[in-house]
Amino acid sequence: MDLGFIGLGIMGRPMAGHLQAAGHRVYLNTRSGVPREMTGKSGIACKTAREVAQKAEIIFTMVPDTPDVEKVLFADDGAASGLSRGKIVVDMSTISPLATKDFARRIEELGCFYLDSPVSGGEVGAKAGTLTLMVGGREEIFERVRPLLQLMGKTITLIGGNGDGQTAKAANQIIVALNIEAVAEALLFASKAGADPARVRQALLGGFAQSRILEVHGERMLKRTFAPGFRIELHAKDLAIVLAGARALNIPLPHTAHCQELFNASFAAGEGGLDDSALVKVLERLASHEIKIAD
Amino acid sequence: MDLGFIGLGIMGRPMAGHLQAAGHRVYLNTRSGVPREMTGKSGIACKTAREVAQKAEIIFTMVPDTPDVEKVLFADDGAASGLSRGKIVVDMSTISPLATKDFARRIEELGCFYLDSPVSGGEVGAKAGTLTLMVGGREEIFERVRPLLQLMGKTITLIGGNGDGQTAKAANQIIVALNIEAVAEALLFASKAGADPARVRQALLGGFAQSRILEVHGERMLKRTFAPGFRIELHAKDLAIVLAGARALNIPLPHTAHCQELFNASFAAGEGGLDDSALVKVLERLASHEIKIAD
Numbered sequence: 001m002d003l004g005f006i007g008l009g010i011m012g013r014p015m016a017g018h019l020q021a022a023g024h025r026v027y028l029n030t031r032s033g034v035p036r037e038m039t040g041k042s043g044i045a046c047k048t049a050r051e052v053a054q055k056a057e058i059i060f061t062m063v064p065d066t067p068d069v070e071k072v073l074f075a076d077d078g079a080a081s082g083l084s085r086g087k088i089v090v091d092m093s094t095i096s097p098l099a100t101k102d103f104a105r106r107i108e109e110l111g112c113f114y115l116d117s118p119v120s121g122g123e124v125g126a127k128a129g130t131l132t133l134m135v136g137g138r139e140e141i142f143e144r145v146r147p148l149l150q151l152m153g154k155t156i157t158l159i160g161g162n163g164d165g166q167t168a169k170a171a172n173q174i175i176v177a178l179n180i181e182a183v184a185e186a187l188l189f190a191s192k193a194g195a196d197p198a199r200v201r202q203a204l205l206g207g208f209a210q211s212r213i214l215e216v217h218g219e220r221m222l223k224r225t226f227a228p229g230f231r232i233e234l235h236a237k238d239l240a241i242v243l244a245g246a247r248a249l250n251i252p253l254p255h256t257a258h259c260q261e262l263f264n265a266s267f268a269a270g271e272g273g274l275d276d277s278a279l280v281k282v283l284e285r286l287a288s289h290e291i292k293i294a295d
Numbered sequence: 296m297d298l299g300f301i302g303l304g305i306m307g308r309p310m311a312g313h314l315q316a317a318g319h320r321v322y323l324n325t326r327s328g329v330p331r332e333m334t335g336k337s338g339i340a341c342k343t344a345r346e347v348a349q350k351a352e353i354i355f356t357m358v359p360d361t362p363d364v365e366k367v368l369f370a371d372d373g374a375a376s377g378l379s380r381g382k383i384v385v386d387m388s389t390i391s392p393l394a395t396k397d398f399a400r401r402i403e404e405l406g407c408f409y410l411d412s413p414v415s416g417g418e419v420g421a422k423a424g425t426l427t428l429m430v431g432g433r434e435e436i437f438e439r440v441r442p443l444l445q446l447m448g449k450t451i452t453l454i455g456g457n458g459d460g461q462t463a464k465a466a467n468q469i470i471v472a473l474n475i476e477a478v479a480e481a482l483l484f485a486s487k488a489g490a491d492p493a494r495v496r497q498a499l500l501g502g503f504a505q506s507r508i509l510e511v512h513g514e515r516m517l518k519r520t521f522a523p524g525f526r527i528e529l530h531a532k533d534l535a536i537v538l539a540g541a542r543a544l545n546i547p548l549p550h551t552a553h554c555q556e557l558f559n560a561s562f563a564a565g566e567g568g569l570d571d572s573a574l575v576k577v578l579e580r581l582a583s584h585e586i587k588i589a590d
Contacts (some may be wrong), residue, residue, distance in 0.1 A: 099490055119351045120502045132502035134495075146427045155501035157494065160589070164490040171481035171495050173503035178477030178550070185473065186466035189537065192544050193392055195459040199452065200429075200466050206450035207415040207427035209470035211506030240486065249487050253480045254557075255473070255550055262549075286547045293454070 002027070003148070004056030006049050006072050006079065006089075007093070008034060011119070012062035014126040015092070016043075018151040019060075022197030027052045029072075049073070053082030058145060059089050059181045065237060066095040073103060085111035090145055092133075094118040094173075096241050097166035100136070104162035112163055113141045117149065118169035120255060121232050130154040134172070170245060177276070179213035184280035186187040187221055191228075196294035198222050218278035222293050229275030236263040236272070252262050297322070298443070299351030301344050301367050301374065302388070303329060307357035308416070309405045310387070311338075313446040314355075323365075324348045326358075344368070348377030353440060354384050361390040364571060368398060380406035385440055387447075388427075389413040389468075391536050392461035393543060394433070399457035406435045409457055413464035414448060417525050425449040429467070431460035465540060468533040472554045472571070474508035479575035482516055482586050491589035493517050512572035517588055524570035531558040531567070 001024050005016035018192040020042040021024050027044050028034045029052045034045035046052045049072045053059050059079055061072055069091055073079050079089065088106050091100070091114070104114035115137035125131040133151040135142055142158045149151035149156050159168045186209070190200040201218045204210065221228065239260045246253045266272055274281075284290050296319050300311035300471050303325035315321050315337040322339050323329045324347045329340035338405035341347045348354050354374055358368055363388055368374050373555045374384065386395070386409070399409035410432035420426040430437055437453045444451050454463045481504070485495040495515045499505065515521065534555045541548045560577040561567055569576075579585050 013385070020583050087522065120504075132498070134498050135565050136490075155498070156532075157498035157501070159494045159498060163488070164494075167485050167488040167490040168495045168498050171485045171490075172487070172499050172504045174481040174484060175477045175499065175506070175509065177472075178480065179470075179474055179504070179506060181550050182470045182473030185551055188467045189469060189541060189544075189548065190462050191548055193458070193462040193465070193540065195455050195462040195466075197429075197453045199459075200463045203427070203429050203450070203452035203454055203463050204467050204470065207467060208507050208511070209474070211470075211474060211508070212503050213506070214470065216503070244553050245488065246484060249484075250582065251484055251584070252578070254542060254553060255476050255518040256480055258549060258553065283547070285437045287544070287545065293344065 002056050004052035004059035005062070006030065006059065007050055007062040008038065009062070010123050011126045013038070015060070015062060015152045018103065018129050019148065022151050027055045028281055037277040048077040049079040050077045050082035051101060052213060053079035053087065055281060057087055058148065060092055061089065062092045064093065066099045066241070069103065070099070071093050074106065080107065080110060083107070083110050083112050086115045088115065088141060089146060090115045090117055092117050092119055094169050094238055094241070095166060096245060097163040098245055100166045101163040104137070105182050113138060115141060116162060116165040118166055119153065120172055122168065126152070128235065133157070134159055134165045134168035136160055136162045158189050161179070170238070170242045173235065174242055174253065174256050177235060177239060178255050180217050180276055180279050181259055181262065183214050183218045184221065184283050187218065188280065188283050188287055188289065191291040192289045197291050198293040220275060221280045226274040226278040228273070231273055232266045232276050232278060233261055233272040235276045236260060239263065259285060296353070299347035299354035300353065300357070301325065301347055302357035303333065304357070305418050306421045308333070310357060310447045313424050314443065315581070317446050322350045343372040344374040345372045345377035348362050348374035348382065352382055353443065354382065355387055356384065357387045358385050359388065361394045361536070364388050364390050364398065365394070367399065371471070373400065375405060383408045383410065383436060383440060383499060385410045385412055387412050387414055389464050389533055390461060391540060392458040392465060393540055395461045396458040399432070408433060410436055410440060411460040412444065412462055415467055416462065416508055421447070428452070429454055429460045430461070430465035431455055431457045459484050465533070466536045468530065468538055469548065469551050471508060472530060472534060473550050474506050475512050475571055475574050476557065478509050478513045479516065479578050482513065483575065483578050483582055483584065486586040487584045492586050493588045513571040515570060516575045516586055521569040521573040523568070524572065526568055527558055527561045527571050527573060528567040530571040531555060531562070534558065544560060
């Protein structure tokens with residue numbers, strides 16, 4: 001099939017690669033120029049997003065934030081200007097659910113279709129093709145695109161209509177951030193109270209405190225491995241989307257809002273590029289105590 | 296073996312029952328009088344905690360809070376006054392880690408031994424004998440008592456020295472409370488943004504947001520089943536222990552402290568007797584929106 005992929009960053013590059021590896025012809029465009037090694041028989045570099053939309057049947061976008069999606073879709077040389085009836089835009093970026101509903105409406109007004117399909121699982125999941133995909137849009141369009149999504153993701157759920165995929169991703173980012181803070185407070189308390197935080201974590205994994213975050217991010221806190229993973233600056237971007245949405249919808253999210261303030265403290269310490277498990281370092285500075293595993 | 300069990304409430308009763316069912320003679324004492332059906336060949340009612348300690352080799356305590364443990368151990372007719380050298384006290388209540396270290400010291404000064412072994416898993420786990428036990432104390436004493444603990448619990452971990460079991464339990468209660476708030480904020484956001492919170496939860500269970508709390512308490516929030524489970528008033532008691540300890544140890548726990556404030560709002564609404572997943576109702580009132588599953 002003739003596909004398009006716009007946005008070839010850390011995530012987009014391996015994702016587009018899976019489409020190419022499956023034998024599809026993929027028209028490629030990215031802000032900084034398409035890497036030469038992606039082009040050839042199955043990859044064709046395009047100068048503009050419009051050109052991608054002119055040549056491809058289904059166009060995937062994977063860019064950093066809401067304004068970036070707006071630009072690649074609706075700028076003068078954006079994808080919308082190259083679309084013809086029946087084509088499908090699949091935005092896999094993590095952006096505002098509210099803006100997404102607007103983007104979808106504008107694409108459908110062109111006689112085309114729109115899916116929002118943000119992903120979870122990071123660079124590792126993108127490379128392995130094991131991302132979790134949360135999709136919003138029409139069921140029949142979802143079914144048409146699903147075989148392609150399965151090349152990039154493992155757990156793929158149609159949540160509901162347009163925007164609902166982004167809403168699910170927002171919910172995901174809330175829980176992940178707050179579970180990280182939960183694990184940080186718990187392990188810091190344990191460590192400063194004189195217990196071995198590694199043994200505490202191990203015991204807690206067997207009960208109601210169990211979570212993927214206690215498993216993965218808890219271990220990072222203990223081993224002091226704060227190379228990303230998923231960077232604080234990206235998580236803070238996602239919480240900004242959540243909090244703007246919450247403001248617009250009149251939803252008070254007290255812990256999410258406070259978590260964003262803690263991320264601000266991470267930035268103040270120059271730690272925005274670290275993994276989001278490094279949120280624990282903010283708390284450690286407040287407590288003048290660093291978590292330590294017993295020897 | 297001749298055992299003792301002090302505190303026959305919702306938790307203590309089935310726990311003592313498992314010891315009796317395994318063929319041990321259990322000397323029983325509880326504030327409100329030993330239930331007749333627990334007495335007979337394997338259960339002997341005692342008028343005081345002292346009498347229990349005089350007759351049993353290993354004495355278990357399971358009472359509500361720190362002052363209750365202090366009373367059953369160190370009041371005039373308390374267990375300490377009935378102990379003789381080599382006997383073992385195993386406190387399975389959830390109480391202060393710092394007070395526990397003091398209690399253990401005072402018991403060991405009598406030539407006896409002390410384990411703190413708070414439990415997680417609630418009434419269901421107590422009845423099924425599948426509790427999670429977090430133990431603090433000497434390893435050789437732990438090994439002697441372990442076969443008895445295995446009659447009551449499934450996952451049993453020696454965390455470290457005296458108090459460390461309670462510290463692990465405190466860490467557990469921090470994470471459980473904050474994960475409940477995380478799920479509440481996420482599902483409320485999803486619901487008010489117009490997505491089906493049930494589908495959002497289902498999708499999130501496959502990724503990094505997965506937790507036992509999202510599974511169990513998330514489902515309770517969706518199904519509006521707020522019968523305990525584990526009551527808010529007990530969880531608030533546990534957080535009070537955590538926050539007093541945190542204060543003594545100079546550990547700021549901003550989310551835990553705020554969660555306790557939200558529990559205060561639960562009490563204000565007369566909801567202290569509900570399951571702790573009902574914390575979501577506080578947030579729902581703030582947002583003037585109740586979570587609803589799509590039909």
